[in-house]
Amino acid sequence: MTSPSQSPDTALLGATLRTLQKELHRDIELLRDEQAPILGLEPDAETLDVLTQDLESQLERVSSAAVITIVGATGAGKSTLLNALVGYDIATPGSSRPTTTRPVIYKPRDVDTSDLVDGLGDYTPVIETYQESGGLFTEQVIIDAPDTNSTSTEHHAIVRALAERSDVLIVVAHRQSVAELATIDFVDSFAGRRDLILVLNRTDELTDVSRDKLMDQLRTLANQRWASSTGEAPPVIATSAQNRLHGGDDTGMADLELALTELVSSGRLGMVRRHNALGTLEKISALARGWQDELGPKLKVLTGLGEAALAEYRARVERELEQRLELRRSDLKHLLWQETSRNWDGPGGWALRTGGLAGLGIGAGAAVVRRNPLLAAGTAVGALALDRANGALRERRVERKSGLVPSEVELDGWYREDFSAARLQGLELTGNSLAFGLADSMSATDRATGAIESAWARLLERDLRRAATRGARWYLRWPVDLPVFALCGWVVWQAALGLFGGFTDMEASGAGTSLLINAALVLVAWLFLARGAIRMLLSGLVSGLLTSVRHNATTELVRMQDELGARQREAIAARMESLEHLATAPERWRTRLGIQ
Numbered sequence: 001m002t003s004p005s006q007s008p009d010t011a012l013l014g015a016t017l018r019t020l021q022k023e024l025h026r027d028i029e030l031l032r033d034e035q036a037p038i039l040g041l042e043p044d045a046e047t048l049d050v051l052t053q054d055l056e057s058q059l060e061r062v063s064s065a066a067v068i069t070i071v072g073a074t075g076a077g078k079s080t081l082l083n084a085l086v087g088y089d090i091a092t093p094g095s096s097r098p099t100t101t102r103p104v105i106y107k108p109r110d111v112d113t114s115d116l117v118d119g120l121g122d123y124t125p126v127i128e129t130y131q132e133s134g135g136l137f138t139e140q141v142i143i144d145a146p147d148t149n150s151t152s153t154e155h156h157a158i159v160r161a162l163a164e165r166s167d168v169l170i171v172v173a174h175r176q177s178v179a180e181l182a183t184i185d186f187v188d189s190f191a192g193r194r195d196l197i198l199v200l201n202r203t204d205e206l207t208d209v210s211r212d213k214l215m216d217q218l219r220t221l222a223n224q225r226w227a228s229s230t231g232e233a234p235p236v237i238a239t240s241a242q243n244r245l246h247g248g249d250d251t252g253m254a255d256l257e258l259a260l261t262e263l264v265s266s267g268r269l270g271m272v273r274r275h276n277a278l279g280t281l282e283k284i285s286a287l288a289r290g291w292q293d294e295l296g297p298k299l300k301v302l303t304g305l306g307e308a309a310l311a312e313y314r315a316r317v318e319r320e321l322e323q324r325l326e327l328r329r330s331d332l333k334h335l336l337w338q339e340t341s342r343n344w345d346g347p348g349g350w351a352l353r354t355g356g357l358a359g360l361g362i363g364a365g366a367a368v369v370r371r372n373p374l375l376a377a378g379t380a381v382g383a384l385a386l387d388r389a390n391g392a393l394r395e396r397r398v399e400r401k402s403g404l405v406p407s408e409v410e411l412d413g414w415y416r417e418d419f420s421a422a423r424l425q426g427l428e429l430t431g432n433s434l435a436f437g438l439a440d441s442m443s444a445t446d447r448a449t450g451a452i453e454s455a456w457a458r459l460l461e462r463d464l465r466r467a468a469t470r471g472a473r474w475y476l477r478w479p480v481d482l483p484v485f486a487l488c489g490w491v492v493w494q495a496a497l498g499l500f501g502g503f504t505d506m507e508a509s510g511a512g513t514s515l516l517i518n519a520a521l522v523l524v525a526w527l528f529l530a531r532g533a534i535r536m537l538l539s540g541l542v543s544g545l546l547t548s549v550r551h552n553a554t555t556e557l558v559r560m561q562d563e564l565g566a567r568q569r570e571a572i573a574a575r576m577e578s579l580e581h582l583a584t585a586p587e588r589w590r591t592r593l594g595i596q
Contacts, residue, residue, distance in 0.1 A: 020585075021055060031578050036435040039429060048284065051287075053164075054164055067141045068264065069168070071148055071163065071170070072148060072172030072201075076173055081199065081239065085256070090106055102126055102146075103158060104126045140264050147159075169194050171187055184221065188225060191225060192226075193276055194276055197256065198218050199238075201240070202242065284582060296576065302429065303572050307565050312418045313418045325549060328403075328404065333535070336468060346481040347523075351528070411449070412441050416441070456549060458548075480534065491519045
């Protein structure tokens with residue numbers, strides 16, 4: 001609906017209202033999010049929809065002509081009042097007038113009223129173009145609505161729809177309808193979000209005492225029930241429209257014209273719409289304050305439950321990891337020995353690669369070597385082969401993560417136990433057990449599994465190699481390898497002396513064999529002792545490796561707890577902030593709209 005002239009600030013008002021409207025919709029949509037709609041809002045959903053739609057319709061009317069709707073009970077004299085205001089018979093009074101079943105819209109020639117009649121169906125108003133007199137009714141749209149006390153529910157709906165699309169409501173009463181419940185209920189629904197003017201009509205039919213009594217009743221309603229968002233009560237005016245039409249003196253009509261002029265003049269209309277929008281917002285804000293009181297504590301409880309669940313879940317995973325790491329200690333020792341031996345080029349490295357079976361086999365071989373050299377060699381070789389096979393099994397067992405990470409069934413069971421209270425609270429609040437980003441079983445399981453697997457992979461790919469490198473430093477290799485090299489050199493020296501000294505008989509040959517056997521036994525004994533000392537030293541590094549795994553896994557688990565907890569806290573904080581925005585919106589709107 002356009003108007004031939006607009007208030008100078010309508011463009012700015014429109015832009016401001018649009019910005020405020022977007023903020024309002026953002027807060028409401030967040031609270032009614034499809035994934036986690038707060039159930040506490042449902043009882044007020046219909047009221048909230050009506051109020052938000054009202055704000056939208058006011059936004060659409062920012063640059064339109066003023067819309068004045070005259071409402072009231074049957075026989076209140078609405079059409080007569082309209083004629084008296086205009087100055088000629090623009091409406092036909094009487095029970096058979098069109099407004100008994102259909103409203104009538106009176107508009108200036110150049111004003112489009114299509115948005116006013118849109119969606120009214122079979123009750124589309126009659127559109128009349130009035131003569132522009134240059135006075136009060138030159139640019140305004142006037143609606144003569146059906147009676148508020150009509151027995152037809154369809155009429156009630158039409159009156160409400162037209163009132164929603166109006167700027168000013170003139171509520172007309174007479175001696176039989178001042179305290180009529182239907183009219184009072186109707187005005188209640190618009191009080192504070194539409195500018196009102198209360199008119200006691202047909203005062204020519206009343207005594208002074210009756211008129212004063214009825215006016216007191218109207219003023220009481222105005223002050224106690226129908227004050228605007230600023231606390232200002234609507235004006236209450238006594239008139240006799242019939243007297244005015246017949247040329248009689250009626251000061252009340254002059255007061256009514258003055259009040260209307262102030263409301264619908266181009267300079268005042270923007271302020272009227274600001275107050276109307278603010279009045280609607282006050283009602284939304286009142287709803288939000290009720291939601292805050294009811295839902296605020298529950299949302300805080302949900303935050304605490306979610307954080308406690310994440311902390312307990314993390315603690316369970318850490319305790320289980322601690323136990324499983326201890327079971328891996330023995331295998332990890334063997335793997336470290338093997339990895340260190342690969343970095344140790346010398347006899348000490350060979351000794352590290354031999355396990356208990358190899359040591360037993362070599363010892364058994366040494367015991368029978370004098371009697372049966374072939375049996376001794378076979379025993380030693382067999383023991384070495386078994387030791388290598390056992391070592392390979394250990395390496396594969398260490399490299400597997402399946403035994404180190406709790407199964408999905410275990411993790412899911414812990415999740416259900418730890419998160420049960422938080423899920424129930426979310427279900428109560430929104431009908432969604434995972435409301436507001438509460439961690440689900442899959443995400444918690446994946447993060448916990450990934451934390452352990454990444455920590456163990458780091459051990460195998462980096463930390464273990466570093467520890468093995470430290471275990472094969474030169475100051476550890478030389479004390480072990482040099483005696484071996486020295487003994488071997490001495491044996492070679494003795495053999496060379498024997499060769500050049502002419503040791504060719506059997507006795508000399510036997511002495512040479514004994515020398516080699518004794519040297520081999522000393523060598524094996526030395527390497528056996530050295531291997532034990534080195535392994536003891538490397539065992540101390542294993543504790544550090546396990547501590548590193550625990551630390552790295554715990555770091556990831558803490559990150560999981562922080563990230564999943566932050567996601568829920570942010571989601572809940574966003575709802576709390578939206579509730580706060582809605583509850584305090586009128587103050588912000590007053591500032592932005594320039595209303596004191």
